[in-house]
Amino acid sequence: METIGREFKRVRFELQRRTVEVAHVERPTAGFVAVTFKGSDLQNFQSLGFDDHIKFIFTNASGETIKRDYTPRAFNTQNQELTIEFALHDQGDASDWARNTGPGEQAVIAGPKGSMIIPEDFDWHLLVADSSSLPAVARRLEELPLDVKTIVFIQVDHLENRRDFKRPSSTIIKWVESHEDLVDMVKEMHLPTGEGFIWAGGEHSAVLQIRTILLEKEHPKELMKVVAYWKKGAADFHEKI
Ligand SMILES: Cc1cc2nc3c(=O)[nH]c(=O)nc-3n(C[C@H](O)[C@H](O)[C@H](O)COP(=O)(O)OP(=O)(O)OC[C@H]3O[C@@H](n4cnc5c(N)ncnc54)[C@H](O)[C@@H]3O)c2cc1C
Structure with a gap:
């Protein structure tokens, strides 16, 4: 190891x-x-x-x-x-x-x-996902300790795809239907105080914009992981940003 x-x-x-x-x-x-x-x-x-x-x-x-x-x-x-x-x-x-x-x-x-094992003992976690990375986020929510502050933003094509997760009780979950709204939600949020870790996965252009916004908010790049799970118009795309 x-x-x-x-x-x-x-x-x-x-x-x-x-x-x-x-x-x-x-x-x-x-x-x-x-x-x-x-x-x-x-x-x-x-x-x-x-x-x-x-x-x-x-x-x-x-x-x-x-x-x-x-x-x-x-x-x-x-x-x-x-x-x-x-x-x-x-x-x-x-x-x-x-x-x-x-x-x-x-x-x-x-x-x-x-x-890659991302520690759980941060003051807070922000998870940003679209449908492709919803399974990873669902798994993370099941694995995080119950008392950790967690904020989750998820894009799905239709809000009928919202669901309940087994998750820490303090979790805030917000759903949107477009990648533009997902990016805007990150832009408009105030990051909590303390040391937090941000994980974002999803469509290439959306997660690129999200990374730029987080850096503008002065969130340290060492405390985020941003991954493109797919790219509009491209088959089989994977890129760690
Ligand atoms: C590390 C990693 C983990 C992943 N885990 C999951 C997972 O658990 N569940 C999951 O569903 N996906 C997951 N994905 C995403 C999945 O690999 C891609 O969506 C893949 O391209 C789907 O293959 P396909 O043959 O259906 O479409 P492709 O042949 O790859 O693409 C055909 C067309 O569909 C578009 N497209 C591809 N994916 C999507 C999408 N999600 N929504 C809308 N349009 C799309 C492409 O832009 C292309 O134009 C993961 C990707 C990575 C890199």
């Missing part, structure tokens, strides 16, 4: 490819499909960070092999199960796969290659 800085830990894992099979499919809300995979290869699955990612490798409707990044939303090594939540969007091989899949379908999961 290698430590960078005082509090952040990076843990690396040997890269493994696991063959899995769809066990069951749920629709948490209209815009999301939660797929639970099973398979004996999952018995040693590890993911220590809420924003870890795996490569989801599957066959599209034309028979091509496709790879996309997804968050291990939940896993249970004893039951050899892993759940991924797919945000549905208009046109995309992974989104289409999730919309149409059912029990028995096979896929491959590679990774995670490692985890």
Whole structure:
């Protein structure tokens, strides 16, 4: 295990490819499909960070092999199960796969290659997400201690996709329908006093603007992690900003 800085830990894992099979499919809300995979290869699955990612490798409707990044939303090594939540969007091989899949379908999961463990003991946390990073934020909310002050801003295509989270009781959650409103919400907020950590993930241009606003608010860049989970007009895009 290698430590960078005082509090952040990076843990690396040997890269493994696991063959899995769809066990069951749920629709948490209209815009999301939660797929639970099973398979004996999952018995040693590890993911220590809420924003870890795996490569989801599957066959599209034309028979091509496709790879996309997804968050291990939940896993249970004893039951050899892993759940991924797919945000549905208009046109995309992974989104289409999730919309149409059912029990028995096979896929491959590679990774995670490692985890970045962001400490929990800050005075406050701000989490900013769109639909693509909502699964990571949902996992973070389940893992944070109950008494930590947490503010969450989430963009979903329709407010019908709002949901309840298992979360610290002091959490404030605000939902919006556009990336412009997500950026504006960050612009208009007053950051709480004390040392806080900010995590933002989502569409490339939106998270770039959010990072600029946070730096203008003089939030230290060491105390934020901003990641583009996708980019309008580009397939399979991933960039740490
Ligand atoms: C570290 C990481 C973790 C991620 N975890 C998740 C996760 O848990 N759940 C999840 O749903 N996504 C997650 N994503 C995002 C996901 O990998 C992308 O959305 C991916 O591009 C979807 O693949 P696709 O085949 O459906 O679309 P692609 O073939 O990649 O793209 C086709 C078109 O759809 C657009 N597009 C792609 N994604 C979206 C979107 N979310 N909304 C609207 N338009 C889009 C593209 O701009 C492109 O024009 C994660 C990404 C990263 C980098």
